[in-house]
Amino acid sequence: MLEIPQEMVDRVVAHGRRDHPDECCGVIAAKDGAATRIFEMENAERSPTGFVFDSQEWLRVYRDIDDADEELLAVYHSHTATEAYPSRTDVRWSATAGFPHWLLVSTRSAELELRSFTIEDGVVTEEEVRVT
Amino acid sequence: MAIEVRIPTILRTYTGGEKLVEGSGDTLTALLDDLDSRYDGLRGRLITDAGALHRFVNVYVNDEDVRFLGGLETKLADGDSVTVLPAVAGGSR
Numbered sequence: 001m002l003e004i005p006q007e008m009v010d011r012v013v014a015h016g017r018r019d020h021p022d023e024c025c026g027v028i029a030a031k032d033g034a035a036t037r038i039f040e041m042e043n044a045e046r047s048p049t050g051f052v053f054d055s056q057e058w059l060r061v062y063r064d065i066d067d068a069d070e071e072l073l074a075v076y077h078s079h080t081a082t083e084a085y086p087s088r089t090d091v092r093w094s095a096t097a098g099f100p101h102w103l104l105v106s107t108r109s110a111e112l113e114l115r116s117f118t119i120e121d122g123v124v125t126e127e128e129v130r131v132t
Numbered sequence: 133m134a135i136e137v138r139i140p141t142i143l144r145t146y147t148g149g150e151k152l153v154e155g156s157g158d159t160l161t162a163l164l165d166d167l168d169s170r171y172d173g174l175r176g177r178l179i180t181d182a183g184a185l186h187r188f189v190n191v192y193v194n195d196e197d198v199r200f201l202g203g204l205e206t207k208l209a210d211g212d213s214v215t216v217l218p219a220v221a222g223g224s225r
Contacts, residue, residue, distance in 0.1 A: 023223055050223030055190045055197040062140070062217055066151075071141070079224040090222040096177075096188040097220045098142035 002074060002101045002116040003130040004028060004035045009114060012105055015040050016078035020107040023078050025051040028103070029065045030073035037070070043077075050089065051077050074101035074116070081108050084115045086124050094119035101127070135163055135208055138215040139174075146174040155214075160191065161204045163214065178216065179204070190217045 008028060015024045027039045039061045044054040065072065075097060079087070084104035086094070094102060106113040116129045137153050139146075147153050153171065157163035168175035178189050184204075185191065191198045192215040198206045208214070 025220075025222075045221075045223075047223065049225035050221065052221040053219070055192075055199070055217075055219070056195075058190065058217060058220065059192055059195060059197075059215065063215075075220060075222075077222055082224045087222070087224050089225060093188070093220065093222045096142070097218045097222075098140065099220075102222075 001128045001130055002103060003132055004074075005132050008035060008038045009129075009131055011038050011040065012076050012103065013112065013114065016105040016107045019043065019078065021048045021080050022046050023048065023051040023080055024105075025053065025075070025077040027061060027065075027072065027099075028074040028076065028101075029068075029070040031068075031070045033073075035073055037065075039064075048080050072099050074103045075099040076103035076105065078105045078107050080106075082106065083108075084113045086117055086119060091119055091122055091124060095122070103129070134210060136213045137163070137167065138213070140217050142218055143174065143177060143216060146171045146177070158208055159204070160193070160198060160202075160206045160208060160214070163208055164204075188219050190219050191215070192217070 025043050026041045028035055029037045042054045043051040045052040084106040102117045116127050118125050134154050155163045155167045157166050164175045180186055193206050
């Protein structure tokens with residue numbers, strides 16, 4: 001289960017719609033497992049079919065989180081023409097990226113489509129998004 | 133020659149949980165060889181079998197991404213700081 005406040009859900013959805021037709025991406029940090037902060041990141045690839053964290057921005061964000069003794073809770077990104085479900089590319093990157101949760105939003109329609117997953121050893125498992 | 137190396141959470145299994153380790157070497161390659169002698173397996177997570185920097189990691193020297201410096205041949209000097217982070221990417225294709 002991924003537990004995040006309504007404000008973060010709204011931010012992720014708004015970010016996805018703003019960057020559409022390109023994919024958006026970002027990070028949610030936590031302290032002792034509870035979501036604390038959301039970082040809207042640049043998609044260095046500026047692509048409708050992929051995202052890459054900008055390496056300089058990622059260094060600043062990671063250090064900010066680490067220095068505050070917070071941890072990485074979730075990485076989020078959008079799919080712009082397909083469902084909010086991890087692609088093979090997502091599964092491949094999940095092995096080394098170090099995020100417990102993968103939060104996806106689809107911006108293919110006006111309908112809200114936000115889903116969260118754990119990906120372990122290539123196995124994708126959907127989980128509840130509990131909004132607080 | 134002491135160089136401070138910051139290790140991300142996901143690779144701390146190789147450093148006994150330490151987030152800050154020290155190493156030596158006059159290039160990034162030499163530093164990684166030195167670290168691997170004490171933290172077995174760490175080098176293999178950063179460098180491919182073909183000897184290139186793995187695309188799944190970012191390495192920074194004094195906060196500059198080494199892909200924009202000299203890659204694995206980036207020169208190091210006493211007091212430099214090296215940071216390793218997972219690269220993060222994905223997408224629908």
